[in-house]
Amino acid sequence: MNQFCSIIASLRKKKGWTQTVFAEKLGISPQSISKWERGVSQS
Secondary structure, three states: OOHHHHHHHHHHHHHOOOHHHHHHHHOOOHHHHHHHHHOOOOO
16 A cells, blocks of 8 residues: 555544545545555546
């Protein structure tokens, strides 16, 4: 897991947010959050 993935997951968990809640706050899909946290890129 790269540093970006670790930071995103860590910050989300510190806030107590699910991926769905975090995605809603950012205006993106929960699938995008999941991909970010797993290091799956979308180029």
